[in-house]
Amino acid sequence: MNVLVFEVAGRRFAVPASDVQELVRAVAIVPLPGAPPIVEGVIDLRGTIVAVLDFRARFGLPPDALDPAQQLLILVDGARRVVFRIDRALGLESANDESIAAAAPIAVGSRLVAGVVALADGLAVIHDVRSFLDQSEQSSLEGALRAAAPLALAQAHDAAHR
Amino acid sequence: MSALGATATLEERARLLARAPKPASAGISVEVLSFVVARERWAIATRWVRTVMRLTSLTRVPGAPAFVAGIASLRGEVLPIIDLRRVLSDTEPALAELSRVVVLGVERAELGILADEVLAITWLELDHVRPLPVATRPLMQRCVRGVTESAMVVLDGGALLEDSTLFVQAEVRKETR
Numbered sequence: 001m002n003v004l005v006f007e008v009a010g011r012r013f014a015v016p017a018s019d020v021q022e023l024v025r026a027v028a029i030v031p032l033p034g035a036p037p038i039v040e041g042v043i044d045l046r047g048t049i050v051a052v053l054d055f056r057a058r059f060g061l062p063p064d065a066l067d068p069a070q071q072l073l074i075l076v077d078g079a080r081r082v083v084f085r086i087d088r089a090l091g092l093e094s095a096n097d098e099s100i101a102a103a104a105p106i107a108v109g110s111r112l113v114a115g116v117v118a119l120a121d122g123l124a125v126i127h128d129v130r131s132f133l134d135q136s137e138q139s140s141l142e143g144a145l146r147a148a149a150p151l152a153l154a155q156a157h158d159a160a161h162r
Numbered sequence: 163m164s165a166l167g168a169t170a171t172l173e174e175r176a177r178l179l180a181r182a183p184k185p186a187s188a189g190i191s192v193e194v195l196s197f198v199v200a201r202e203r204w205a206i207a208t209r210w211v212r213t214v215m216r217l218t219s220l221t222r223v224p225g226a227p228a229f230v231a232g233i234a235s236l237r238g239e240v241l242p243i244i245d246l247r248r249v250l251s252d253t254e255p256a257l258a259e260l261s262r263v264v265v266l267g268v269e270r271a272e273l274g275i276l277a278d279e280v281l282a283i284t285w286l287e288l289d290h291v292r293p294l295p296v297a298t299r300p301l302m303q304r305c306v307r308g309v310t311e312s313a314m315v316v317l318d319g320g321a322l323l324e325d326s327t328l329f330v331q332a333e334v335r336k337e338t339r
Contacts, residue, residue, distance in 0.1 A: 027176035028169070044180035068171045 003117055005090040005124050006073060009061040012090065012124040014117055019075050019129050023089050026070040034144035036137040042148065043083060045074065049148065051141055052083040053132055075129045082129060093119055095126075181283060189289040196284060196314060197264055197277040199246045203314040205286060206275075210319025212265045214280050217243070229301060231276055236265060243274040244322075249301050272323055291316050301325075 002017035029041035029052050040052040052072065056063055066085065073084045095117040117124050133141060194205040195214075220232040220243060231245035243263060263274040291308040304325060307316040 024179060025175055026172060027179050028172040029176075043176060046179065046181060066172060068168050068175075 001096075002092055002094050003124070003126060004073070005093050005119065006071075006084075006086045007088050007090055008055055008059070008084075008086050009064070010087075011059075011061070012119075012122065013086075014093070014095075014124040014126045015073070015075060015129060016126070017092055019077075021074045021076050021081060024072050024074065026066060026068055026072055026085065029066060029085070032144050032148055034140070034147060036133075036140045036144075038133065038137055039141055039144070040085065042145070043072065045081065048081065049145060050074065050081045050083055051145065052085055055084045055086065058132065077129050077132075082132065093117070093124075095119075189287045191285045191287050194284060194286045194316070195264065196281040197262075197275075198279040198281060199275075199277055202246075203281065203312075204246065204277075204317060205310070205314050206264065206266070206317040206319050206322075208283060210266045210268070210323065212267045212271050214277075215263050215265060215274075217261055217263045217274075217276065234263065234274060236263065236271060236274065239271045241265065241271055241274045243276060245276045247276075249305075266319055266323060268323065275317075275322075286310065286316065 003014035004017050004020050004023075005012055005014045007013075027043055029043055031041045032039055032051065035041075035051070038054050038057060040054045042049050042051055044050075055061075069088075071086050071089055073086050073089065075082050075084065117126055193208045195208050195211050196203055196205045198204070215236055217234060220234050222232040223230060223242075226232070226242075229244050229246075229248040231243045231248070233240055234243050235241075241263075262277045262280055264277050264280070265271045266273045266275065290311050292310075293308050294302060294306055305318050305321045307318045309315055
């Protein structure tokens with residue numbers, strides 16, 4: 001399995017490379033009214049409204065302000081896309097099954113963690129994007145997106161669709 | 163980077179990321195900036211557009227062609243500012259409503275167009291641009307490529323910048339410096 005390793009608040013995390021759609025430089029994030037607190041806001045990704053999830057809050061890391069040096073990691077979550085704001089991507093690593101330890105023994109945030117990968121220079125926690133939001137957060141996010149999307153899309157495609 | 167600069171950078175990137183991808187089609191597409199003047203939507207190819215700015219002052223130029231609203235100083239460059247409303251009709255429009263200037267130019271800022279509102283950057287298929295009806299003013303004929311299906315008037319940036327009546331303005335511009 002290939003994983004994308006990235007850094008947030010000085011810690012290393014990883015996501016399966018197959019979940020990664022793209023990596024872009026940080027852009028302005030617009031608050032989404034009615035979204036659960038775990039949603040930082042939304043961005044307009046070429047006409048699609050995509051939620052930016054608060055990675056730091058979920059993992060109990062100290063909050064920080066959006067910075068142009070940061071990056072947005074756009075991930076595939078079923079039919080939808082979600083975004084993590086990360087400090088920086090470190091690179092793709094290939095991890096074989098032996099180097100991935102099961103998450104079970106890890107107490108903190110174990111629901112979020114699919115495993116731990118041993119890299120040449122240390123460990124990185126593999127994150128499972130599908131478990132980032134719980135059921136109620138998921139449905140309240142979907143509601144907020146449904147309410148906001150027509151507005152935001154109308155703005156984005158103004159000239160083309162009017 | 164200052165906090166203000168960072169915000170501007172992040173917002174500019176957000177704007178770029180929001181751009182719809184170029185549609186796949188057999189025809190030729192151009193990227194255009196669309197804006198509103200006199201409740202009409204206009205478009206101009208982004209290759210001619212240098213920036214969009216807020217108009218802070220405008221100096222009238224006696225003897226200038228009617229469609230030239232005046233001259234304005236934008237970042238140290240003195241530019242002729244044209245008012246498309248005067249291209250459409252002879253009536254004297256109020257200036258207060260027009261707050262923005264679409265600045266055109268190739269190597270440097272050369273010409274400004276007053277705009278009520280700037281809409282978006284989109285792709286336009288040239289196949290969908292139709293010629294203007296014949297009965298329009300000479301300047302419209304020279305500087306307009308055509309009209310889209312959604313009734314957006316597509317300006318010809320090259321023709322605007324080369325228009326001889328605006329070269330006259332360039333002379334005026336030098337004298338006023």
